[in-house]
Amino acid sequence: MTNRRINRRTMLKGLGSVTVGLPLLEEMLVSSAMAAEQATVPVRAFNVFFGLGIPAPLQSEGFRSVLEPLKPLSKKLLIMRNVDQVRCDESGINAHFDGASGAFTAEPPDGEAKSGGPSIDQVIRKTYYPKGLPTGMVPTLIGGTFFRRSRVSRYVHSYNDDGTVAATMQEKPRELFDRVFGTVMLADGETDARKQRLKRSVLDSVVSQYRFYTGQNSPLGAKSRARIADHLDRIREFEQRAYAMKHKAPNAPDLPPRSKLLHGGEADPGGQGIDITLKELTDEWRLMADLYALAIQMDRVRFGSVTFLAAGERIRLTGDYLYNDKKVFEFDDANQHNASGDKGCSHEWWHKFDEKKQNTQLRAHAHLKMREIAYFLHLLDGPDAQEANGKSILENSMITISTESGDGRHNNVKRELSGVFHAITGANGRFKTGQILDIGAEGLDVYNTMLDTMGASRRIGPAKREGKIIDAIRA
Amino acid sequence: MKASMWLLLVTGLLWFNLSESQTLISGEIVPSVVDEKADQEKSASARLPKNEQLAKRSTAGLQALYDFQSASGEIVKDRSGVGRPVDLRIRSLNAVRRTKGSLEVRKPTIIRSEKPASKIIQAVRKTGEVSIEAWVQPAKANQSGPARIVTISRGSTERNITLGQDGKKYDIRLWTTETSPNGLPSVTSPQNAFDTKLTHVVYTRDRTGRTRIYLNGDQVLEEAVQGSTLNWHGSFSIALANEFSNNRPWLGTYHLVAIYNRDLLAHEVEQHYLAGPRVDAAVNDQATVAANPNAQLFNQGVAPLLAKHCLECHGPSSKKGKLDLARNSAALAGGENGPAIVPGELDESLLWVYVDSDEMPKDRPPLSNEEKSILKRWIEGGATWSTENIDPSTYAYGSGDTGIWLRRLTVPEYVATVKNSLGVDISDVADDILPKDLRADGFSNTSYNLSVDLKHVEAYARLAEIIVDRLDVKAFARRFSKSQKLTDKDMRGLISKMGKWLLRGPLEDHEITVFRGISTTVASAGGNFEEAVSFIIEAMLQSPRFIYRIENxxxxxxxxxxxxxxxxxxxxxxxxxxxxxxxxxxxxxxxxxxxxxxxxxxxxxxxxDARAVERSAQFVYEWLNLARLDNLRPNPDRFPNWDDQLANDMRDETLAFFKEIAWEQNRPLTDLLNAQLTFASPRLADHYGLKSKTRNAKGTDLKQIDLSSVPARGGLLTQGSVLTVGGDEASMVTRGLFVLKDILRGAVSDPPPCVDTTPIPTKPGLTQRGIAEQRIADSQCGGCHSKFEPLAFGLEKFDGIGVYHEQDDHGNGLRDDGEILFPGDAEPVAYESSAELMDRLAGSDxxxxxxxxxxxxxxxxxxxxxxxxxxxxxxxxxxxxxxxxxxxxxxxxxxxxxxxxxxxxxxx
Known part of the structure; x- marks a missing residue:
């Protein structure tokens, strides 16, 4: 795949001086509600997840080692060490899974496809937009490049209050593009005004029925009503795109290229892992990162999560690893393990981690992950991401970066789910940045401190638990 | 009363001793008048026409039941066991006389609920049907008003329903959308049927409005009361013996009052009459469970914490310190240090002593304060077990508070629903248009995970258009209405009938109005009947009642x-x-x-019906995750013969095998583990080394193969579709875990501390079995691995893609003997061969x-x-x-x- 960088400028070029670019852009740019909000910096919250984690001993090496790619952004990040997610452990459950579920929720999973509670981005979304986001916005965007699946919290990192996923995962760049910028097309490409009016009448009746089931006289319980309400929101979005956005732009940018990587069940053949080159992996991820960042820059998205490789990811990576144009390592997992199938995957480097040894391969993989996370963060800090208050989106948003594990060996919960890497951005001056702090606290307290600082009154975790404010992270 | 029924009753009685209190008159048992002089301590109901061997009470639809079992106090209990009880309070105890089984109202008072009768009201609103049953003996014939026997109302002019006595008639007022808020016009029993003897009075009304009154088992009236009960007021309470305005008293004796949210059928009314007014036991087990909060505490709190913290070491097979906390009797017996649980005696219960001091769980985090509190309360409260054994796998995912989720139709259900409701097959496009349902907790129909996104909404809209395009709309509409007019009456009739069919239940008025709106829009745009119906169907296909399974x-x-x-x-x-x-x-x-x-x-x-077979195949597909076969990509250097067709053949084999065992031969499901037959294409048979058995088959045709002479194969676990779960290396861990979790419903903890979990390759002198045995022998691994790896020992001769070998790639001889520890059992059982393993599994509870x-x-x-x-x-x-x-x-x-x-x- 050729990585053709898509950025805000490319998109806006499509607008020209005469007509509208992408169908939604016009509506978005002239929306008075949105225009009013542009004067101030909107509240945003995103979770950025990377799989397999950074063993705690390597985190202590600061920017000298695997965290090196984050160094250029260090003044805009608060790196938190010694954050403990042990409470997320559930006996009998794979720690990749419950550790990943704990990221951004501080709760163990509740079943294979549910978290034990909401993620912090969603708590903030509900706080600031209890009745939904402005028209035309995607309420929550979840995207990522990953292959391992089975259990959902391995790769989804935005959860509703009831622990269900907050939106559908978009794992192909083109799908994410469609989700953010696309229009929807009815089967026969309606253009006839009369027929459109009749179709609207059908849709009106559908909306009316969904409204009934979310209303006072609904026979449904709370969770079911919430689901129907969610469905109703999607219908309204559909309505907006199907009928309000009729402009087509002859000079709009092309759709992103189709993904050449494996997705869906094919990407996880029986847990055996897949062969992939570094170029294939990073080309797709960077396109995904470009599109996700673009969606933020265009203010189409304010909440959500993005994943670079799933928890417990199983890939057999090959290719030269360059950093600052210099080859620093050659990935060749299967041969370096001298094994095939799952035994030949990079995952195994984490299981073999031994702090008395060099852990060369693990360091290279972790360094690569930081390089790619940094790529995404830079997109929110560049010239296309400057805001009215003179700061970048990166600086103005609450972006939380975390992972599933502090170690990777399934041999000690305290080791594996303690010292889970966390980094956050300043959220427009709310949190300290430019430091590496040893927090020495539970993830739950860190998250609740973040929520409190962001102005959310909702607290996550058990209601009866006495929380602790981690004042050290507040600006 | 029908003569034959009496004959049956009398004949039946020959088998039983007549009790002293039964009255035999001219060879018949008849309801007797309560003898005022009888011993007051004797139950009046004991003299009534009761023969439960012949006549059982029906409990379906029961919402409230008052059988007056308490002989004292001011509370009359609702003993229906359904929902939260709506108990009644007697305002003046001096006005009544209570005996076990009856309540006599001697002076005006009111016996009423303190809260609205919500469960009854909601239930009747839901069904549109109601029955009131009463065993009563009026004190006199000249009570009027009507005098309220049973009422759900607010005062003398507002009611949902009232059963009363108006002179020599029973009078029933029902509020519907067609009657007045006072329930007028009412229906009444004929005057000549009234008697001041103990009488069985039943009022029934079905959703079509058909209303009946029965006295002593015989129907005495049938009329229509039109309208719906959807307007029933939710805040009304229920009362006996008076109106809430206290000016419509009724005097007499109650023996039983029951309210249903359905119309009791004639034969049921007859049965209830024969059963008499006495109800011997709580109707619903819930009452029993609710009656013992200590047992509930065990079920909800204690069993989960024992499973989570204790059973790994103190289960039936581990029994450290000779203590088994998984079984009621063993736990009470205690271990080598003494009694673990002494009901009511906290300090003597060693379980509590060790847990409270954090001495236990050993080398594990201590119990939380909340967990300790639960354990403490349970022991203090009597340490009641609600089950004989605790099965840790039951608690593997915690308390399992799943909430109440409505269910969206899955993709296969959506396709089948369209096909069976409209006769339109969309299987060619649905998979492309509808997003896939994702797997959660082992199945892709798990309701909490059936969420929706923009793609779904778009897909439902597009599919609705495609479906209508493929439908003969006029012919479809004719099934429900011959009229093809766009007039209000005709369209509402059509919408009502068509909607009931497509949306799987009657439509309410507001729904009909919504759909009717579409046809008026079409009419105003110059459209015709067919176009209007097309758009209405499109709307119905996108309705939440079509896409979801809406329930109250x-x-x-x-x-x-x-x-x-x-x-x-x-x-x-x-x-x-x-x-x-x-x-x-x-x-x-x-x-x-x-x-x-x-x-x-x-x-x-x-x-x-063939649909049942198809549905069962979907179950097997999900249970064994056969979709996995589509994505298998074994290492081509090692398995050059693998291709997609072989994977398809394996999946087809398993589905055909299931169909044969479960349907064609109607055998027990456990036979799936050892049935000596399978189905294979020539290619798959060759793969299995059974080529000679498919000589006449061609291409991908499956042929049934008799395996009675092939001891190594037979049963699901010897089929390629399942054997491939172990990956290229035929992992004992993965295969064993599959058997443990998906065949034995077992649970296992994380790997214990300080173990390198990196897979170990085989080599000359070291087979997968040897590696597994090393793990099992390791004191730190063996505790768990002994629970599942031996389950795969019997499969070692099958490689990663299901080919049978006597030796591995290094020339090591392979074995298929071993032992199996069934979850919950104390001792493992040995097996000599794969076939014996399969037999043991098939014979296992x-x-x-x-x-x-x-x-x-x-x-x-x-x-x-x-x-x-x-x-x-x-x-x-x-x-x-x-x-x-x-x-x-x-x-x-x-x-x-x-x-x-x-x-x-x-x-x-």
Whole structure:
């Protein structure tokens, strides 16, 4: 795949001086509600997840080692060490899974496809937009490049209050593009005004029925009503795109290229892992990162999560690893393990981690992950991401970066789910940045401190638990 | 009373001793007048025409039951066992006389609920049907007003329903959308039928408005009371013996009052009359469970914490310190240090002593304060066990608070629903247009995970257009109405009937109005009938009632019986994966699904339909995750013969095998583990080394193969579709875990501390079996690995893609003997060969129970929780009594509380 960088400028070029670019852009740019909000910096919250984690001993090496790619952004990040997610452990459950579920929720999973509670981005979304986001916005965007699946919290990192996923995962760049910028097309490409009016009448009746089931006289319980309400929101979005956005732009940018990587069940053949080159992996991820960042820059998205490789990811990576144009390592997992199938995957480097040894391969993989996370963060800090208050989106948003594990060996919960890497951005001056702090606290307290600082009154975790404010992270 | 019924009753009585209190007159047992002079301590009801061996009371649809069992106090208990009890308070005890089984109102008073009768009102609103049954003896014939016997009302002019006495008539007022708020016009019994003797009075009304009054088992009136009960007021309370305005007193004696949200059928009324007014036991087990909070505490708190913290070391097989905390009797007996649990004696219970001091769990985090508090309260409260054994796998996912989720149709269900409702096949486009349903908790129909996104909404809209394009709209509309006019009356009639069919239950007025709006828009745009109906169908296809299985979920926080159309849908989606057919809808129309026998008849009929077979195949596909085969990519250097077709053949083999065992031969489901036959294409047979057995087959055709002379194969676990779970290396860990979790419903903890989990390769002198045995011998690994790796020992001769070998790639000889430890058992059982392993699995209760759990989970679309465990035991037993077949299991599931009842959330 050729990585053709898509950025805000490319998109806006499509607008020209005469007509509208992408169908939604016009509506978005002239929306008075949105225009009013542009004067101030909107509240945003995103979770950025990377799989397999950074063993705690390597985190202590600061920017000298695997965290090196984050160094250029260090003044805009608060790196938190010694954050403990042990409470997320559930006996009998794979720690990749419950550790990943704990990221951004501080709760163990509740079943294979549910978290034990909401993620912090969603708590903030509900706080600031209890009745939904402005028209035309995607309420929550979840995207990522990953292959391992089975259990959902391995790769989804935005959860509703009831622990269900907050939106559908978009794992192909083109799908994410469609989700953010696309229009929807009815089967026969309606253009006839009369027929459109009749179709609207059908849709009106559908909306009316969904409204009934979310209303006072609904026979449904709370969770079911919430689901129907969610469905109703999607219908309204559909309505907006199907009928309000009729402009087509002859000079709009092309759709992103189709993904050449494996997705869906094919990407996880029986847990055996897949062969992939570094170029294939990073080309797709960077396109995904470009599109996700673009969606933020265009203010189409304010909440959500993005994943670079799933928890417990199983890939057999090959290719030269360059950093600052210099080859620093050659990935060749299967041969370096001298094994095939799952035994030949990079995952195994984490299981073999031994702090008395060099852990060369693990360091290279972790360094690569930081390089790619940094790529995404830079997109929110560049010239296309400057805001009215003179700061970048990166600086103005609450972006939380975390992972599933502090170690990777399934041999000690305290080791594996303690010292889970966390980094956050300043959220427009709310949190300290430019430091590496040893927090020495539970993830739950860190998250609740973040929520409190962001102005959310909702607290996550058990209601009866006495929380602790981690004042050290507040600006 | 029919003569034959009396004859039957008298004949029946020959088998039993007449009790002293029964009255025999001219060879007949008749209701007797309560003898005022009789011993007051004797139950009056004992002299009534009761013969329960002949006449059982029906409990379907029962909402409230007052049988006056308490002889003292001011409370009259609702003993229906359904929902939250609506108990009544007697305002003036001086005005009444209570005996066990009766309440005599001697002076004006009121006996009323203190809160609204919400559960009754909601239930009647839901069904549109109601019955009031009363065993009463009026004190005199000249009471009027009418004098209120039973009323759900607010005062003398506002009511939902009232049964009263108006002189020599019983008078029933019912508020509907067509009657006045005072329930007028009322219906009354004929004057000549009244008597001041003990009388069985029953009022029934079905949703079509057909109303009947029965006196002493005989129908004395039939009339129509039009309208719907959807307008019933939710804030009205229930009262006996007076109106809430206290100016309509009734004097007399109550023996029983029961209210139903359905119309009791004539034969049921007759049965109830014969059964008499006495109800011997709580109608519902819930009452028993609720009566013992200590048992509830065990079920909800203690068993989960013992499973989580204690059973790894103190289970039946580990028994450290000779203590087994998984079994009631063993736990009470204690271990080598003494008694672990002494009911009521905290300080003598070593379990508490060790846990409280954090000495236990050893080398593990201590119990939280909340957990300790639960344990403490339970021991202090009597340490009641609600089950004989604790099964840790039941608690593997915690308490399992799954909430009440409505179910979206899965992709296969959506396709089947369209096909069976409209006769349109969209299977060619649906998979491309609809997003895939994602797997959660082992199945892709798990309701909490059936969320929607923009793509779904777009897909439903597009598919609605495609469906209507493929439909002969006019012909379809003719099924419901011959008229093709766009007039209001005709369209509303059509919408009502067509909507009931497509949306799987009657439409309410506001829904008809919404759809009618579409046809008026079409008419105003110059459109015709066909166009209007097309758009209405499009709208119905996008309705939440089409896309979801909408059911009532609101009530009082307890489980309520499901409504008849809801039950019809539950039956059809569980058995067929598709909507109710016309017969099932008719049964719902006629109230036949309230009758257990009616449900059984429907199940039997439905299980003979090809859709039942198809649905069972979906279960197998999900249970064994056969979709996995589409994505398998074994290392081509090692397995050059693998291709997609071989994977397809393996999947087809398993599905054909299941069909043969479960349907064609109707064998117990456990036979799936060791049946000596399979199905294979020539290619697959060759792969298995059975080429000679498919000589006449061609291409991908499957041929049944007799395996009675092939001891190594036979049963699911020897099929490629399952053997491939172990990956290229035929991992003992993965295969063993599959057997443990998906065949034996076992649970296992994380790897213990300080173990390198990196897989070890085989080499000369070291087989997978050898590696596994090393792990099992390791003191730190063996505790768990001994629970599942030996389950795969019998499969070692099958490589990663299911080919049989006597030696591995290094020339090491392979073995298939071993031993198996069934979860919950104390000792493992040895087996000599793969065939013996399969026989042991097939003969295992645990395997049978696992299948019960798996089929049930698929049926109800949610993970099972500890609270379901006792119901699953009953299902398993009922299925076993029926031969352990798929059909018997499905029957038991559908007849169980999990399907017949629905949890509710309290209405705020």
């Amino acid at each position: 979920q609101r009530g009082d926080g307890t489980a309520w019986p499901v409504g008849d159309y809801e039950l019809a849908s539950r039956l059809s989606y569980i058995i067929w994966g598709s909507p109710p057919d016309e017969q099932l809808m008719r049964a719902a129309d006629n109230g036949e699904l309230y009758d257990r026998n009616g449900v059984k008849q429907q199940i039997q009929r439905m299980l003979k 645990r395997v049978r129970q696992c299948m019960t759990w798996k089929v049930t989970q698929f049926a109800i679309g949610r993970p099972l929780t500890p609270a379901d465990a006792s119901i699953l035991e009953s299902i398993d037993k009922a299925a076993q009594d029926g031969g352990g077949t798929y059909a018997s299991l499905i029957t038991a599931i559908v007849l169980s509380e999990l399907v017949q009842m629905t949890p509710t959330e309290p209405i705020e």
